Amino acid sequence: MTSVRENIAQIEQKIGGKAKLIAVTKTKPIPLLQEAYDADCRDFGENRVQEMAEKQPQLPADIRWHQIGHLQTNKVKYIAPFVALIHSVDSLSLLKEINKQAAKHGRVIDCLLQVFIAEEDTKFGLSPDEARVLVQSQELEALTNVRVVGLMGLATSTDNETQVQQEFRGLKQLYDELALVKRANVTFSELSMGMSGDYELAIAEGSTMVRVGSAIFGSRL
Numbered sequence: 001m002t003s004v005r006e007n008i009a010q011i012e013q014k015i016g017g018k019a020k021l022i023a024v025t026k027t028k029p030i031p032l033l034q035e036a037y038d039a040d041c042r043d044f045g046e047n048r049v050q051e052m053a054e055k056q057p058q059l060p061a062d063i064r065w066h067q068i069g070h071l072q073t074n075k076v077k078y079i080a081p082f083v084a085l086i087h088s089v090d091s092l093s094l095l096k097e098i099n100k101q102a103a104k105h106g107r108v109i110d111c112l113l114q115v116f117i118a119e120e121d122t123k124f125g126l127s128p129d130e131a132r133v134l135v136q137s138q139e140l141e142a143l144t145n146v147r148v149v150g151l152m153g154l155a156t157s158t159d160n161e162t163q164v165q166q167e168f169r170g171l172k173q174l175y176d177e178l179a180l181v182k183r184a185n186v187t188f189s190e191l192s193m194g195m196s197g198d199y200e201l202a203i204a205e206g207s208t209m210v211r212v213g214s215a216i217f218g219s220r221l
């Protein structure tokens with residue numbers, strides 16, 4: 001068994017400075033998160049609000065917490081005080097709630113729009129057209145406590161590398177298109193794509209953030 005530190009070093013070597021590593025810590029206990037922290041990881045991703053809110057106060061304050069899983073409107077308030085980036089925004093109503101909760105804490109919360117790119121119907125996200133409409137909507141422009149900084153997507157879970165590559169490539173094209181939109185609170189700089197099984201493919205297609213869990217911490221049961 002390799003250690004968390006060794007796994008992180010190996011992955012960082014493969015990333016080669018081209019993308020930021022988000023250590024996906026869902027279901028993992030605090031001591032393992034501390035090991036990742038001690039190996040210089042500062043970006044942690046969780047998919048459940050309650051779990052993130054429980055772990056956050058138990059760990060150093062300079063960790064940037066990333067919400068990567070589906071976010072229900074009524075749960076935004078639990079992470080609004082500290083969350084660094086919400087990767088999984090899939091509606092205007094969710095953005096409105098994030099804006100409201102961010103304002104309560106005097107914050108501007110960075111968000112990514114999750115776009116559906118996989119050939120699976122279990123995954124959340126906007127269609128490319130829905131993302132286009134949302135990014136250019138006047139309603140979004142009025143939300144001064146959120147900033148849309150890019151896109152996130154999950155490729156199909158398959159051994160077919162060509163398919164995964166095409167899905168990532170499509171998301172990058174949409175990213176490049178929407179990056180041209182001029183809005184005060186739309187400033188594209190992040191493309192979150194790639195997980196343990198496909199982060200190298202994602203980086204080759206232009207990912208700036210990879211979300212890696214099992215390759216660091218071992219499989220989740």
Ligand SMILES: *Cc1c(COP(=O)(O)O)cnc(C)c1O
Pocket residue numbers: 024026047068069154194195196197211212213214215
């Ligand atoms: C769990 C999860 C990951 C990490 O998955 P691994 O295959 O363990 O690397 C990445 N992104 C999202 C949205 C997840 O829910």
